[in-house]
Amino acid sequence: MNENELSHLILQCAFTVHSELNPGLLESAYEECLAYELQQHGLIVEKQKALPLVYKSVKLDAGYRLDLLVNNKVVVEIKSVEAFSEVHMAQVITYLKLSGCKLGLLINFNVKSLKEGIKRIVNNFQE
Numbered sequence: 001m002n003e004n005e006l007s008h009l010i011l012q013c014a015f016t017v018h019s020e021l022n023p024g025l026l027e028s029a030y031e032e033c034l035a036y037e038l039q040q041h042g043l044i045v046e047k048q049k050a051l052p053l054v055y056k057s058v059k060l061d062a063g064y065r066l067d068l069l070v071n072n073k074v075v076v077e078i079k080s081v082e083a084f085s086e087v088h089m090a091q092v093i094t095y096l097k098l099s100g101c102k103l104g105l106l107i108n109f110n111v112k113s114l115k116e117g118i119k120r121i122v123n124n125f126q127e
Helices: 003-021 027-040 086-099
Strands: 045-055 058-070 074-079 103-108 118-122
Touching: 003 027, 003 074, 003 103, 003 118, 027 045, 027 058, 027 074, 045 086, 058 086, 074 086, 086 103, 086 118
Parallel strands: 074 103
Antiparallel strands: 045 058, 058 074, 103 118
16 A cells, blocks of 8 residues: 555544544544554554654664554654644654655544544655
8 A cells, every 4th residue: 555545544544533532532542543443454553653863873762752653654643632733743744754754644633523633744855
């Protein structure tokens, strides 16, 4: 599956989770349920994947963790906040750069309609 096909399936699963749980829970609850849904569709899901920071050719464990990495291609950052802020977008862009992935999904489950809580972030950086 390419990134676009994966993102479609990830969002389909996110809508399922949101309709079952509704807004108001902790991010960790949505993360666990979304990971479960994705695994039920046969996808490889890594939860809380450690993401090292490379500084001057030295790999440092700076404590960065991806909420979900799906099929080693799509970064999923889960939020349960009143609204997205610029720092949320910057966080996903940084995760894309550090992971080498091209596509990130920022999903806020604390919204009435999940359509309002989705940001698709594409990083076309060159290494």
